[in-house]
Amino acid sequence: MYVAQPIEWTDAGVVMLDQRRLPAEEIRYTYTDYREVAKAIREMVIRGAPAIGVAAAMGYALGVLHSPAKSVDELRAELPVIREALAQTRPTAVDLFWALERMSSKFAALDAARASLAAIRAEMVAEAHRVHLEKKATDEAIGKFGAEFMPSEGLVMTQCNAGALATAGIGTALGVIRVAFAMGKKLHVLVPETRPYLQGARLTAWELMKGGIPLTLITDNMVGHFLKTGNVKAIVTGADRVAANGDTANKIGTYQIAVLARENNVPFYIAAPISTFDLTIASGEDIPIEQRSAEEVTHIQGVRIAPDVPAAHPAFDVTPARYITGIVTERGVARGPYTESLRDLAAPQPALSTAG
Secondary structure (H helix, E strand, O other): OOOOOOEEEEOOEEEEEOOOOOOOOOOEEEEOOHHHHHHHHHOOOOOOHHHHHHHHHHHHHHHHHOOOOOOHHHHHHHHHHHHHHHHOOOOOOHHHHHHHHHHHHHHHHHHHOOOOHHHHHHHHHHHHHHHHHHHHHHHHHHHHHHHOOOOOEEEEEOOOOOEHHHHOOOEOHHHHHHHHHHOOOEEEEEEEOOOOOOHHHHHHHHHHHHOOOOEEEEOHHHHHHHHHHOOEEEEEEOOOEEEOOOOEEEEOOHHHHHHHHHHOOOOEEEEOOHHHEEOOOOOHHHOOOOEOOOHHHHEEOOEEOOOOOOOOOEOEEEEOHHHOOEEEEOOEEEOOOHHHHHHHHHOOOOOOOOOO
């Protein structure tokens, strides 16, 4: 089954598939500077919470590897600048900050152990590799846990793109669908287009088509119609941040799908890694919502579709926990009351194996 590779570490630099150009063109760029990686994240060359985390880890490693520092002290002084450049790119996806904290902690441990500058450079690159491999293993585990909740046959729905392009593995929500399909479940996926950036139309539809999984593309304002009349058996989406009470931020439009799912008795699942949990915030009211350019609403790929008027573009919305049937993670499935189940799943455990 075809699985896209949105990001890769190579000897030449960090290679990213430009998701802005899909599905018309498959173009890859090589980045050798952490500032270039930050720009790529901000401008959505790469997107999707877990993939952003991988990109941030690799960007941090690039900054360490190519730093002009001649000593560990000089490198230590430079790291806050590297971290801040990456941290300022996308405020909602907590995987970004998880990855930066992990890389910072790795440096602190090496520094405390009095590692040499050369050893630190090598180990920071190795840590970025481990982040990437662990994300792949995480996707596989999420897929296995989530596949059992997919119907043996029939329609399922997703939102935005939570596939390989968004995670650097097999995907979270699409990973669940991929594994279920590979198990022999006869699924047909309804894919809302996901205005204004069209991640569903451009990316999810492309991934499913490449993977040979049956799909039907629909516009966002058809969701209610299909949930009422289309015999949809389940919905599974990704997440960018999950609050302590289970409130979940995902691509704009997810909240209305969840409300309509409840109205029509369709189970609504979130598929997301533990790194997406932000248990430091009590509820979704505290999740920062990225406000993107109005031009992305008034234009499609540079072509104006609206008059010169004001336009709003909150990139995410928050689905209250009461609408969520279950949150599928690499360690199992959280159910309400989420304050307890999320805390239990997030408790420290041995890392997933990345062998093979």
